[in-house]
Amino acid sequence: MGHPLLLVQLLVIIVASRLIAAIARRFGQPAVVGEMLAGLALGPIVFGAIAPGWQQALFPAQSLGQLQSLSTLGLVLFMVVVGAELRVPAHARGGLMRPAAWIGGLAVILPVAVALGVAPMLYADYAPPGISELAFTLFFATACAITALPVMARIVKERHMTDSLPGRLGIAAAAVADVLAWIMLAFVVALISAHGTWAPFWRTMIGLALLLALTWFVLRPLCAKLLARHAPDGNTSTAVLAFLLAGGFGCAAITEWLNLHAVFGAFLFGVSLPRDDRLLHKLIERVEHLTVATLLPVFFVLAGLSTSPNLLTGGAGIALLLVLAVSVIGKLLGGTAGARIAGQSWRDSLTIGSLMNARGMMELIVIKVGLDAGVINSGMFTILLVMAIVTTMMTTPMVALFHRGIGAPLRQGDLSG
Numbered sequence: 001m002g003h004p005l006l007l008v009q010l011l012v013i014i015v016a017s018r019l020i021a022a023i024a025r026r027f028g029q030p031a032v033v034g035e036m037l038a039g040l041a042l043g044p045i046v047f048g049a050i051a052p053g054w055q056q057a058l059f060p061a062q063s064l065g066q067l068q069s070l071s072t073l074g075l076v077l078f079m080v081v082v083g084a085e086l087r088v089p090a091h092a093r094g095g096l097m098r099p100a101a102w103i104g105g106l107a108v109i110l111p112v113a114v115a116l117g118v119a120p121m122l123y124a125d126y127a128p129p130g131i132s133e134l135a136f137t138l139f140f141a142t143a144c145a146i147t148a149l150p151v152m153a154r155i156v157k158e159r160h161m162t163d164s165l166p167g168r169l170g171i172a173a174a175a176v177a178d179v180l181a182w183i184m185l186a187f188v189v190a191l192i193s194a195h196g197t198w199a200p201f202w203r204t205m206i207g208l209a210l211l212l213a214l215t216w217f218v219l220r221p222l223c224a225k226l227l228a229r230h231a232p233d234g235n236t237s238t239a240v241l242a243f244l245l246a247g248g249f250g251c252a253a254i255t256e257w258l259n260l261h262a263v264f265g266a267f268l269f270g271v272s273l274p275r276d277d278r279l280l281h282k283l284i285e286r287v288e289h290l291t292v293a294t295l296l297p298v299f300f301v302l303a304g305l306s307t308s309p310n311l312l313t314g315g316a317g318i319a320l321l322l323v324l325a326v327s328v329i330g331k332l333l334g335g336t337a338g339a340r341i342a343g344q345s346w347r348d349s350l351t352i353g354s355l356m357n358a359r360g361m362m363e364l365i366v367i368k369v370g371l372d373a374g375v376i377n378s379g380m381f382t383i384l385l386v387m388a389i390v391t392t393m394m395t396t397p398m399v400a401l402f403h404r405g406i407g408a409p410l411r412q413g414d415l416s417g
Contacts, residue, residue: 017297039300074295080248083270099342104176106338111330115141126380151360170355193259215272234278307382354398363388
């Protein structure tokens with residue numbers, strides 16, 4: 001297929017994403033919910049059901065390679081910014097870290113524990129041939145444990161909770177949960193790519209450890225020195241921005257070569273950048289805005305094209321309800337229990353537990369990694385995609401229900417005990 005079709009595809013994708021995102025925001029939902037729904041709508045479940053001929057003409061199988069390249073580019077750029085954004089709030093050290101560790105830890109452990117018990121019931125219908133029950137179970141548990149820090153941070157900001165105790169605790173806890181979940185996912189993907197033999201697994205793990213050492217001990221001080229000299233105010237020149245992009249693409253290529261996904265390397269490079277809000281603002285302004293507007297909608301549509309149109313046939317409807325129950329109950333109970341153990345009130349604890357339930361596109365990235373790795377089939381991918389949309393849509397109304405006094409400031413003594 002030639003370039004005219006690609007341009008038409010991009011036109012339809014961008015317009016549909018912006019339109020449905022605007023509708024979602026009118027209903028008090030984050031824009032990412034609308035973008036995910038747009039991807040679902042352009043796939044076989046909606047567009048393919050209403051006008052299958054048009055859908056096939058717009059997205060023929062032979063054209064998807066070009067869209068896949070754009071999607072990978074968008075994911076790498078987005079994950080560099082996510083890595084740069086991953087931070088514990090400056091005022092969190094000491095006071096917030098202990099409760100954040102409890103909340104983030106239990107918001108991962110409890111969903112994983114519940115998912116481990118449920119996964120064997122789903123294995124026969126939703127694991128591709130040749131995938132072991134252990135690999136399927138571990139991936140499913142990881143998918144249920146994801147919290148989307150970028151989406152949560154935006155919900156906290158839009159609800160004017162940035163200076164409130166639940167808002168600060170939620171963001172700090174999501175940082176803890178994200179780190180734990182990405183470590184789990186890297187382990188599971190390495191296990192899957194090894195195909196039952198340990199030599200490739202250890203090659204991947206050793207390679208990942210070396211990359212961690214490279215990013216932390218070499219790239220981190222190098223980036224800090226470069227930015228301090230050439231962008232002391234965070235305003236990167238074209239040359240400095242090119243260096244940062246090259247670093248992100250290089251680390252992404254290494255993790256792809258290690259049989260992990262490119263998103264891991266891009267994320268690690270982002271984490272190695274200095275925790276400078278001025279730099280982050282420039283990256284968001286110069287990289288994230290363009291990526292979110294043009295490239296990530298392509299990723300959402302490719303995810304939508306990977307869904308199964310038979311979502312509610314047979315036992316799929318029951319499986320969807322089961323997955324939703326596991327995901328929501330695990331996150332809500334885990335986050336709430338962690339906050340209560342850390343000494344927070346019931347209302348604040350339920351608010352924090354609700355925030356931890358936000359999954360957004362981070363869940364979508366994780367399940368796309370699983371689909372590409374062949375650990376889940378299109379049926380389970382569809383169920384998990386719907387779960388990601390539903391749980392993210394639940395977050396804002398649940399927070400509004402539980403949060404006391406929108407934007408209540410952090411008070412002296414709120415973290416005592």
